[in-house]
Amino acid sequence: MPTTMYTQDEVDALLDGMYSRDEIDAYISGLQQQIDGVKKPNVPPPAGKIIGSGDMQAFRGMRISGHRTYNGFGAQRQFNPKGALALVQADLAAGRKSYQSVGFGNNKAHPKDGPQDFPDTLTGLPVDQFVPVWKVVQQTGGVAIIHHEPEDDPGTPAKFKNIFPIMSKYIKQQVPGIRVGLCLMAWTGRQGGPGFQTWTPDPASFDVFCIDGYAHQVGDTAQQLFGNALAYARSLKKPLMITETGQENNVDQIPFLASLDSFVQQNADVEGFLYWNGGNGIQAKGGHNYHLQSDALAVFGQLVGAGKYAQSTLAV
Secondary structure, eight states, X not given: OOGGGSOHHHHHHHHTTSSOHHHHHHHHHHHHHHHTTOSSOSSOOOOSSEEEEOOSSTTTTOXXXXXXXXXXXXXXXXXXXXXXXXXXXXXXXXXXXXXXXXBOSOOTTSOTTOOOOXXXXXXXOOGGGXXXXXXXXXXXXXXXXXXXXXXXXXXXXXXXXXXXXXXXXHHHHHSTTOEEEEEEEGGGGSXXXXXXXGGOOOGGGOSEEEEEOOBOSTTOOHHHHHHHHHHHHHHTTOOEEEEEEOBOTTSOOHHHHHHHHHHHHHOTTEEEEEEOOXXXXXXXXXXXXXXXXXXHXXXXXXXXXXXXXXXXXXXX
């Protein structure tokens, strides 16, 4: 892949400054090597409970992949349908489920152009260029997420709830059979948050309720973080997928991993979880580090590739 595929601004928007241009180019080149010559997935998409990681490096080879890049339309939102297609094609080739997000407007990480609310219509937006991406997401058995974590970006709930069904209808018309996901933050539904209802569009417009949440304290458990989200998903008659989670790495991470395992296994309507290991583990804006320590990584590895999660594979 030529380095001219991305400008530096696009790289910053794509991964929030977490990786250098050379690292991005090397990774995309690796993806292209996986894709070349592959017409069908090497293995079928995973069935049953799934776990995985959103890390581009440490967990390459997982059977689930999450792409929460700022891919989409509008000020400070990186528009790169070719890059998105390369990512999900690599998932298809490896038999991974893709949980892929396309968003609107700007985001709090890149607010230099000022707040921008969600659009009223799709008119003038190049949504058609993401249709090939969504077609591959559907082939992987994954989920097309519309603007993950809208409550964490500039924009109003009313406008989000208006544009979401419009976008969902378009995606489903273009890709029959695809699952669409609503992805909110766990704190939204907890005490002090605005409530999931505030940001929920017409439930008929999505198929999976996706949730993001992180453990910051010793003793935090998956039930504490995601119990309210599961209850809400059940009230909507939707399955729950944990699309982002992690534990601060300055504490013992093993108890939280064990709680995630128990939460997923004990609830049939929880599809799985995606641990956001994240390269060097540092989220540039928040300063949090969720990178798995060596002992926690060993425990995570024991969950993968055998027994309860036999359909997953771990490549470190």
